[in-house]
Amino acid sequence: MATRKETAIFPPFIYPEGYRFIAGVDEVGCGSLVGDVVAAAIVLDSNNSIEGLNDSKRLSNKKRLMLFREIQRKSLAWAIGRSSPREIDELNIFRATMIAMQRAVFALSVRPDLVLIDGNKGPKLSMDSISVVKGDSKILEVSAASIVAKVTRDQDMQELDKLYPEFGFAKHKGYPTKAHLAVLKEKGVIDQYRKKFKPVRTRLSLE
Template sequence: MIDTLQQRPLLVAGVDEVGRGPLAGPVVAAAVILDPENPIDGLADSKKLTEKRRESLALEIKEKALAWSICRAEVEEIDQINILQASLLAMKRSVESLSQQPELALIDGNHCPELDCAMEAIIKGDSKEPAISAASILAKVARDNEMVEMEEKYPGYGFAKHKGYPTKQHREAIIKLGITEIHRKSYAPVQQQLNL
């Protein structure tokens, strides 16, 4: 007799975050449980895909995945507990928000959040594990879209273009226009402006 419990595949969630480096905006994490019966072609590290491809894959992931969720840690939380802890908090929230709880979470990077399931941290996991790739795509599309909206709220900073990352254009805008409520005050280039 075959032990059916042994045959049952684990519910595996891929988890990734986007937005550790920017000077502005939240850090966004996603968790995805892919459906082995409904594969998605072309999953890869979100940074290696074109914006158009990411957008279409994000829609496909939301349609085909067994479960997915997108969560965040706010700028205030980043400033209070530091970006690493805020990233782990966003990841924890994304896993806990899934409609089905995974038995194993594959986390991109070398740190794991506190979760009630088995975990494995995988360096460069977004290019090795399809579920992590899917999470990186959802997180990046969600965060990029939010930063495009911030362009309208805070014109002149170029958020739609650089998404809050410390480009020359962004650093010059901070000096010229000052900081906004979505800037991370614990980050050096923003702190310098505060101390002027």
């Protein structure tokens, strides 16, 4: 059985010594034009392993959903943090993302001693933290966070799709695909859009 510090699935990552509870953090939705940016924080249970963890983008939707449920069931703690479209517009996407990550970490029922964050920058936290580029494909906890964040935000988009089926949110997840930009141009801007993102701002200027 693979352990946290020695696994054949991931490239080598040396965990710092002396930490009891390690949380992984990742976010989804920075590049979307609509909806919240969603962050997840996960503290795994080293005695209750989860096979198949990986960067959520490398997994099929079916596999992500299966792992999402397993992570919820087996982890010591998991939590979601969000920043709304209004916060994104007021603060900018980077600052809003940092706040979503903070909210996820502080919502954990188990306080981590160390937080490992996907990317090259992380939020200010009251505990030790390390940012790791491509952490979602190197670190089990961050991979788990990437899966939970991705599935949660996809569910958001599915719910929004029920309200506005003509926009196709369940398919493009709010990202600026050619089809999405075409329907935005045709239908206009709904409340859930991020008003300061260029394609949305451009469409609003026509109204």
